[in-house]
Amino acid sequence: MRNFALVFFSCLLLHTAGTWLVPLADRDEPRFAEASREMRERGDYVVPYFNNKYRFDKPPFIYWTQIASYRLFGENDFAARLPSGIAAALTAVLLFAWGRRLGGERAGWWAAIIFSLCLQTFIHARAAVADMWLVFFVTAAFWAGYELIADWLSPSSPASDSRHRKYWRLTFYVALAFAFLAKGPLGWMPLLTVAGMKFFLRGQPLNRRFWFAAGLLFTIAIVCSWGIPALIRTKGEFFWVGIGRHVVERSFGAMEGHGGQTLSSYFLTLPFYFVTVFVSFFPWSIKLPALTKHLWRQRDGIDKYLICGTAIIFILMTVVKTKLPHYTLTAFPLLSLLLARHLFTLPGSPRFAVRTAVAAVVVSLGMALVGFSIVARTFPTVQLFKKSEKDLLPEMHFGAVDYSEPSVVWYFRSRVHGFLWAGKPDQVKKYMEFWGPKFIIMPTSVAKDLYPELPPGWKSYTAQGFNLAKGKHVDLTMILKPTND
Known part of the structure; x- marks a missing residue:
């Protein structure tokens, strides 16, 4: 034995x-x-x-x-x-x-x-x-x-x-x-x-x-x-x-x-x-x-x-x-x-x-x-999660555009209770303007086009890394609305 x-x-x-x-x-x-x-x-x-x-x-x-x-x-x-x-x-x-x-x-x-x-x-x-x-x-x-x-x-x-x-x-x-x-x-x-x-x-x-x-x-x-x-x-x-x-x-x-x-x-x-x-x-x-x-x-x-x-x-x-x-x-x-x-x-x-x-x-x-530990630095979802973790609220809704990877659901649902909404660029503003705190993840180029300047009180976080699922480099921005407005 x-x-x-x-x-x-x-x-x-x-x-x-x-x-x-x-x-x-x-x-x-x-x-x-x-x-x-x-x-x-x-x-x-x-x-x-x-x-x-x-x-x-x-x-x-x-x-x-x-x-x-x-x-x-x-x-x-x-x-x-x-x-x-x-x-x-x-x-x-x-x-x-x-x-x-x-x-x-x-x-x-x-x-x-x-x-x-x-x-x-x-x-x-x-x-x-x-x-x-x-x-x-x-x-x-x-x-x-x-x-x-x-x-x-x-x-x-x-x-x-x-x-x-x-x-x-x-x-x-x-x-x-x-x-x-x-x-x-x-x-x-x-x-x-x-x-x-x-x-x-x-x-x-x-x-x-x-x-x-x-x-x-x-x-x-x-x-x-x-x-x-x-x-x-x-x-x-x-x-x-x-x-x-x-x-x-x-x-x-x-x-x-x-x-x-x-x-x-x-x-x-x-x-x-x-x-x-x-x-x-x-x-x-x-x-x-x-x-x-x-x-x-x-x-x-x-x-x-x-x-x-x-x-x-x-x-x-x-x-x-x-x-x-x-x-x-x-x-x-x-x-x-x-x-x-x-x-x-x-x-x-x-x-x-x-x-x-x-x-x-x-x-x-x-x-x-x-x-x-070296490879871990290339995971963009985790970078965004760690940067925004202190601002996440259980009642938040969250979404993604052109990056609805399963890792987004796994990491962010450890802090928020909703489920991932996968949308298109022309749906983002309507989604973010709807009542309630929320955040959305999208390519940085899309984020800059939609929000050259953030509304007062909103926050943004950026991360670069490698998308293993698609085999390509990604540059992501997360925009967070912390209030019910």
Whole structure:
């Protein structure tokens, strides 16, 4: 137990270091964080909202974890990101335990180390998004699936008894259910892997081990305990938008410019993940060519299971039209186990492994504790918030023109109780003249055209920085009317 605690707390400290120093990045982080706050304000833990409108992008599990974090640490950037750090640390514990089963103590340690110190884990373990919980539950399902067929994959593994199989079968289907609640149908890739293993386990009665029909009904029942109330409350809209738009459309069309828009560009992007893995899995991706060569020559049943799971994730994400580097993140625990099992049989690996791990820890902590504080100065929303904070009143209304980013909602709603109004330049004066204290954020050029001189008592604040969502420099002005006039 001491080693499990060491893995968990060391990883948690690594992943949470400096998360309070850098603001939430537009657009995904503030959307998740604010939806959790609004869920908490409403006392409605079924249907998420963002800026007082339905948010159907993701199922609710990430919101539940962020709400729990808010209750302990308050509604702030650190608390919004903490659940991802916990999920990453728990995934490392799973890999440590599973790795010990596959290759002894050393394999367990290195599986946890490799996963925890790759680039995509560095990013997503510190981000207020749903991905790390998906990775955790998918990894748990992969492990449970392995245990149900371990004696078929490795002759040295003892045949499992009925009590043993019952435990792992329950774990498998519960993990599938919560993987769905974390990020939707993508969480069921372990099920495809088990089906794919039929090719390697011909003649073996998989259904006797997995009880597919009963197990899937159990999984669906868990999902429906949330899904049915959500569908009733939204009159089915949660399904049609959440599944129809964010799963089906994302699969058959390139959403938000991520992926090939035409048939020819789609084919050009097919190798996307087989190229970006060398960045996403860095620095350990340096060893992937040698690992591939080694496994091509020699592999056992355990390797085949891990390879099958990895291949299914990469192939499925390759076929999907919308492409982002982190979409294959659920394969990284399997890659970590594969590399950990064979790391010290690859040429030059012992020295490489130790030096790389030490360097990765130093760079990660340096980026988190020093780099984040430098980057934080480029976030214009936070600059405006800090400059105007003492003048904000709970009863204020607020709006934005050409800058209605989610970060505006997240930061300013910590002081005001209204919701963001997104308007056009020709609507600004009418909005500001309406009764009540309020403020509006707009490009400085627009503000100068509309208000060469401010009315008496009004205040203005300016900020320059980088809009991550649009990838461009912005110069913003916030105009505040502090009275009811």
